[in-house]
C-alpha cells in the first residue's frame with residue numbers, strides 16, 4: 001500500500017513542521033487539532049516557515065501554493081478516516097496518546113498505519129492500546145522539522161517488518177534520512193544528547209565556565225550549530241527536564257538525572273526561548289543576554 005494520504009494529530013511546533021514537510025513532498029495531509037484557535041495558530045506557523053523557505057530560494061511561489069493546497073485542517077478525528085498513515089504529535093503524556101489511538105481505532109480502516117512522534121515515551125505501550133500493534137511505529141522528527149534532515153524510525157517487537165520498511169521509505173520521500181532504531185527509551189539521539197545537555201548544566205553549576213563560554217566552547221570547538229545552553233533554550237527546559245526524568249526512571253543512571261539548577265529553572269517557569277527566559281534573556285530576541293543564575 002503506497003502512503004499518499006497522511007493524517008497528523010497535533011499542530012504545535014512538531015505537528016505543524018511534519019505536516020508542512022509532507023505537503024512539500026507531495027502528500028495530501030489532513031491536520032487535526034482540538035480547537036479552531038490551535039489549528040489556526042499551527043497553520044500560521046506553517047505559512048511563516050514556507051515564507052522563510054521562499055525567501056531563501058529553497059521553494060518557488062508555485063511550489064509553496066501547491067504545498068499549501070495539499071494541507072487540510074480539521075478539529076474532527078473522523079476526518080482522518082481515509083488516511084494511509086497517521087502521525088501523532090500531541091502532548092507528551094502516555095495516557096493522552098493511548099486514549100487518542102484508541103479513539104482512532106474507532107474511525108480508521110484496519111490497515112491504516114499509526115506512528116508516534118514521541119521523543120521518549122514507549123512506542124510499545126502505545127501500540128498495545130490499539131487493535132493493530134503490528135501496524136504501529138515511532139517516527140521521531142527534529143526541531144525545526146522543515147530544516148533538520150533526520151528521522152528516527154522506531155520498531156517494536158510487534159511491528160510488521162513490511163510496515164516498518166514502508167514507513168522508513170516514506171522518510172526518504174520526505175527528504176529526510178531515516179535512522180533505524182528499536183523501542184528503547186530515548187532511541188539514539190536523546191540517549192546521547194540528553195546526558196550532554198545535562199552535563200552542560202552541571203558544568204555551569206560547578207563554575208567550570210560562564211554561560212556564553214560553555215556555548216562558544218562547543219560551537220567553535222566541536223562545530224555544533226548551537227552551544228548546549230542555547231540548544232536547551234531552543235528545545236525547551238521543561239521538555240528536556242521531562243525527557244530526562246523518563247530516561248532516569250528507565251535506566252536509573254546518574255547521567256540522565258536532571259541537575260537541581262534545571263529543576264529550579266523549570267519550577268520558576270524559565271523554560272527557554274518560548275517563555276522569554278532560560279539560560280538567556282530573550283527580551284530582545286535578536287540579542288539574547290546571559291542570565292545571572294549561579
Ligand code: CAA
Nearest residue numbers: 049050052053056119141142143144146147190225226235
Ligand atoms: N522553517 C523554515 N526555515 C527555517 C526554520 C523553519 N522553522 N528555522 C530556520 N530556518 C532557516 C532560516 O530561514 C535560515 O535560512 P538561511 O540560511 O537562508 O538564512 C536557516 O534555516 C538558518 O536559520 P537561522 O539563520 O535563523 O539560524 P541558524 O543558522 O542558527 O540555524 C538552526 C538555525 C537550523 C535551528 C541551527 O541553529 C541548528 O541546526 N540548531 C540545532 C538544532 C537542533 O539540534 N535540533 C534538534 C533538537 S533535539 C529535538 O528536536 C528532539 C528532541 O526530542 C528534543
